Amino acid sequence: MTVTLADVAARAQVSPATVSRVLNGNYPVAAATRERVLRAVDDLDYVLNGPASSLAAATSDLVGILVNDIADPFFGIMASAVQSEITGPGGRAGGERMAVVCNTGGSPERELTYLTLLQRQRAAAVVVTGGAIEDATHAAAIGRKLRRLCDAGSRVVLCGRPPTGAAPDAVALTFDNRGGGRRLTDHLIGLGHRRIGYIAGPTERTxxxxxxxGHQEALAAAGVANDPLLTLHGPYDRRSGYDATLELLRREPRLTAVVAANDTVALGACAALRDRGLSIPGDVSVAGFDDLPFSIDAVPALTTVRLPLYEAGARAGRIATGREEEPPGGIATVHGELMVRGSTGAPRRH
Amino acid sequence: MTVTLADVAARAQVSPATVSRVLNGNYPVAAATRERVLRAVDDLDYVLNGPASSLAAATSDLVGILVNDIADPFFGIMASAVQSEITGPGGRAGGERMAVVCNTGGSPERELTYLTLLQRQRAAAVVVTGGAIEDATHAAAIGRKLRRLCDAGSRVVLCGRPPTGAAPDAVALTFDNRGGGRRLTDHLIGLGHRRIGYIAGPTERTxxxxxxxGHQEALAAAGVANDPLLTLHGPYDRRSGYDATLELLRREPRLTAVVAANDTVALGACAALRDRGLSIPGDVSVAGFDDLPFSIDAVPALTTVRLPLYEAGARAGRIATGREEEPPGGIATVHGELMVRGSTGAPRRH
DNA sequence: TCTCCAATAGAAAGCGCTTGCTACGCATGC
DNA sequence: GCATGCGTAGCAAGCGCTTTCTATTGGAGA
Incomplete structure (x- = not known):
């Protein structure tokens, strides 16, 4: 029913081997023969059977990308970058590589499941984005899995995640989150802020x-006491920023600045402040992290730490497909850039 | 080197057939035997060979999702929804289905390429999101490809794209873009606006x-002349909204409202107005489309048409995996809801 | 006690492709 | 003029799994 290599071979009056070689282009085939084969392929609307091809060649054109939340531009941008770089003449069959984007929802179980699935597909490479869970058991399990993937021949690249001792062959492109956090709070302290609320992300994540x-480092360096009551944890969403800000205001009415775990959380913080009738940055300064595209359109525009997500993803993609050298030691740190905008200013005198 | 079914069979002292049956769970295997096999699988860290399995079974667990831009939450949200619904006990081997998210960048060539790749992988289903190109040649080519996919046994679901005559077996979940556009402009006209600029998306897209x-329908219904100078086309990005707004202001200084192709474009429009020193909605009202998450945090919050992207994507995912009945005739229309917020108001008297 | 059937396991034939090795020419070198 | 080698094409053996068909049980029913 479906057209196979053999059908094409028959029509082109050559052997299946020749058709395969024309399609893979890694073996000399006379121009005339190639012509004939290609015409037959075209005539029959032949489409290679991927699984059969992968089985025989023991490799595949699939590249896995693990993300916490594909609907979040933070991950969307990295995924898009990875994909744009892995595309292009693929490993075999003149085909292109395909990106398999897997939504883990941040759950280590699902992360593990997807890694197994990718191993099952014999993925050519796997790019893992997003911070790691700090639970030792899970971290070890994932490390083991990554190592097995490496052993099975898949390239593994961590993008925005610290290196795993368990998988020494994995390349790690780590974000300098600590340094970014440090610079951000340094900036606020420099403006004169002393009572700074911090809305952190979920606990147990690197x-x-x-x-x-980084935030605490900055406080310590400036001799500002680190009041634990001024640090709240929550998910990386707007709601968390909104609620936490109200709570911070309750705990410390004289608050002059809020640092959020990321831009989305910061947006929620801004909304809460507005709803409370407080001006930004007149009454309270707000800072985010990541510099997602919408951050510049916040009113006032968000002061934040710009992470070169696209660049990092692109690099991960190139390394994953062997088009860029691995960094020395398999580890590289990607730095963020402080973007000072309208949402932070000097605190008003109380 | 790598562990195969046969290795597991040997260790469990059963035949490969039995191991396969344990793993696929679609054939009676005595509890004791299953136990033994599962232990062997565990002991050896066995991972099924996906390609081999797909080849032998002539099906795969891959589900393709075509999107224009994965970094755009519009698509990210749909992709996330599709993926969350296709996950769960997959077709075979106790495995789960995997989503293959493909970034087409809106280019029909790449759309075609990816469809071929998916056909090559013998994808179980394909969900195509985003509007279609109106070029007849491309539309026909894509229609043919979709039909071939259907013929090859893949389920095809269009999500947010009008049905294709060429692929009658494809299910289409169409967004009511026309109706949404109509209601949005109706709203503005109701507020008293008459000089309304329209920043449309790229030409040649449904x-x-x-x-x-929809916009023009509303104008016509209200007897407002449709000045072609007040309609500009551009990509679906912030920049386009920014530039087009400046141009509209140049063309018609008495403009009182701007309708944007989507929320991202609307954000650009807002930025341009702010930079020109115009207040929203005091001087100029702004409206978007889609109701992406950030729209509510714009200042003022964006009036827009809410498209149930997550719900639509989820439904597409369920239909793709056969967990929901196809709509009658294979076609369903998904309606948007007008969200009136702060960015639109009555025009100031000139 | 014998037959028959349900339950379970195995043997083996592929699935469609890749690739190492072999075969066949024909031009070249001595 | 014969051996050598290069450029092409074919043969056939898998790749690791699924699945049909067959074989072997151990009761249950007669």
């Missing part, structure tokens, strides 16, 4: 911890 | 045309 540590 | 037609 990203959350590093950003928070 | 989405663009339908939204614009």
């Amino acid at each position: 990203t959350t911890r590093h950003r928070l540590e | 989405t663009t045309r339908h939204r614009l037609e």
